[in-house]
Amino acid sequence: MKYKILVTGAAGFIGSHLVEELVKQGNYVRALVRYNSRNEWGWLQTLPCLTDIEIHTGDIRDYDSVRNAVRDVEVVFHLAALIGIPYSYISPLAYIKTNIEGTYNILQAAREEGVRRVVHTSTSEVYGTARYVPINEEHPLQAQSPYAATKIAADQLALSFHRSFGLQVVVVRPFNTFGPRQSARAVIPTIITQVLAGARVIRLGNLNPTRDFNYVRDTVSGMITVGLSDRTLGQVVNVGSGREVSIGELVRHIENVVGRDIFVEQEEDRVRPVDSEVERLLCDNRRAYELSGWAPRYTLEEGLSETVDWLRENLYLYKPELYNV
Template sequence: MQILITGGAGFIGGHLAETFVGEGHSVTVFDNLDPYYDVGIKEKNIQAARNTADRTDGNYELVKGSVTDGETVTGLVSNADIVYHQAAQAGVRTSVDNPRKPHEVNVDGTLNILDAARNSDVERVVLASSSSVYGKPEYLPYDEDHPTNPVSPYGVSKLAAEQYARVYSEIYGLPTVSLRYFTVYGLRMRPNMAITNFVSRCINGKPPVIYGSGEQTRDFTYIDDIVRVNEQLLSDDSADGEILNVGSTDNIDIETLAAVVRDELARDLDIEYDEARTGDAEHTHADVSKANELLGYEPTVDIREGVTNFIDWYQKNRDWYEPLVLNS
């Protein structure tokens, strides 16, 4: 199968590329290698997929460019059987400082993908959305019928993108599935995430820093669970036209998360607190019953197991991963 993964050098996209190549598919990764975080991590994602291609019957190609380039997007999409649209301008706090960039990439870029797909023979577009679309909870856990009132420009851009995908499915008959990810973590994750920062500081004998009271809660979803549900959508049309939560069932508050990391690495450290950051949601908690009903989705890795996996991996890869993380 010919698979196009936009943002395929990123965290989730890189794991998808590595998995699909390992299964013998022909994968084209389209990524602009934006230095939103250190490009060295993205290069590791690329190399991991290439190494897998060398050991299997799969094929891997990297095309450098942006989803805002409609002409290039059209050419790539026209050669694909299925598109995994992972490319996005990430970062809630970054979007607060510059709201136009996530609109340009996440909304206009998505429209380029959808327009190209509806004019081709693409079997399905799988869109990466986000729990950030929900904003302030009226009730928890969030189901897909919960009101969407995002509290950041990033959340607004992801909501607009998934709604365009839904409308393109309804009006043009383009099979689309939007997956609302809930705080994905794991090996080769972005270095500016809470888990990474907690681990990095504790390994280096510095107390973990919590922004806000620590009472904020999150669903942390392990990368293997995310890969598995995307993998199923290679051939499963049960969720076409739908928007689905993809999270865990292991909600945890940030203070407890910091303590879990601290206790595993440096039990004598205190936990420090700083001012809350603008645009961060207070709580996220996924109701995944719809994804379970349509796709049989069941998260398999709880937060403590996932954190242990990440710490083990981190310690083995400190020589290249740790310098990319701020420990100040």
Template sequence: MTAHPVADPVVVTGAGGFIGSHLVEALAAAGHRVRAFVHYNGAGTHGWLDTFSPEQLADVEVVAGDIRDRGMVQRLVDGASVVYHLAALGGIPYSYLAPQSYVDTNITGTLNVLESARSAGTGRVVVTSTSEVYGTATTVPMTEEHRLRGQSPYAATKIGADKLAESYHLSFGLPVVTLRPFNTYGPRQSTRAVIPTIVSQLARGTGAVELGALRTTRDLLYVTDTVAAFRAVGMAPESAVVGRVFQAATGQETAIGELVRRIAAMFGSEPQIRVSEARLRPADSEVERLVGDNRLLRTATGWQPVATLDDGLKATVEWFLDPANLARYRAERAV
């Protein structure tokens, strides 16, 4: 399929985060001028972009601000050809404690991006969704037509953002694409996520791993494949992708208990697995099963996942075991 030519600069919101930093890295390596939007803080830090070399940042303009500030977002978007909107407040447990923060960031922040892109005449906006919008699978593999169910405040705000994106395309003709990755993992991921949680606990050598539900299953997608999906929908011909929702998934599911065993084998250990009440979601909020169908994305763009689960886990473990990387994480569990 012939790629749609992308003029520069391109914008990445949430650029200092896990997936956003990998996307910035890939776009810059491909020769794009990137405007990378990071969350402003008093320390002046730029998230994972602070670990990039000067050469990696040569064609990257780092802009610090707040996705909730409409005027800031408008200045960010003006003149951009493509906006990859990844900025969001993640972490399901924290959404039980601070739901207003999720509404402000995930819904109002997305509204600011859409309205700014509409005003600026942006050529394409790629909005980041999540498989959490589905809740527990009712049919498998899950397609883009699966019903939406907000089983956590986080999921509800992502559903709201998805529907705003849909409305801006249908109401105003804004060229929006919604990408819905399943469970992305890899280097730089927060230890709030299950794989870094397992790896960091095993790396401390305590002989035990504390987790929440063990029978839940997830469709695990290595971060380079997720980034490739973003680039695919950002560059595909307009007729192939605009106004549509696409899943990035492997089509395979792995139970959390099995995941622990596979990662522990890389450490040569057999840890005691403990279920921690503090790590369990409320009963009706737990998403028991997620496994996605990627045929729509493959057909529209030619994208397909490349990394096997074992290869992705091996690369992730190796990255976390680098003392310089592990030192960037707090030993205690964050919400």
């Protein structure tokens, strides 16, 4: 079935891949892009399907522009958010306004405009350090950063609109997504761009935490499959690979893909506060499969290979010598 869909956060990393796949599947896609006087549309400008997308400029924090954006659509995929954890230490209020108030604007506008379904994007950061693994959807929520706190609030707000007002809501909870177009705020492009720029020693933070890295094409297929399933309404559903890799082990995987030794120097500025560091994440993705039939297809090595190839061609867009927060 084809839908008229609004994607918020469409100009970003995951959002642009989601837009691309939704268009490929034959849906009509409206992309909400943050207003700017230069008419810059982020990664959407690089897509071959750009002419098949309706660009709508506005601001997720402004209810009027959000309501205009959701008008006449059937489904909203809500991805717009501030996501950098280190910057949430600096400006927590910005995260409250964007992640919580922005989500309210989407939910209320969808309710007022008769939108059929809102697919809300969560994050595995809401779980904090795993109390048990693999982490299923019943795992306790633990906010170890202001970012995680605002995402917990946004998730619960979305679920409350389902329970209180009958708005059809699905909460999709991706684990650590990586792939082409990701900013150097994330660890995988941080490692790869430093290596491709010729650094003999790369700078990282803590090498011990483990993560569940999911290639962006798998994350997007999971968001669509889970988000549009009739069996997931009112549910929180994890989307992850089911593989656990430490940051130190990740460096060795990237060594194999790029074909050179990588030496690491720990930089104190890149280390999160002790009580804020999420030490372990590993996804239990069984609910996604049981309710929608979704399962990841890419191995870590396949995803890293495609990511390295893309970053090699687009290295000029990055500043490997700088620490991105």
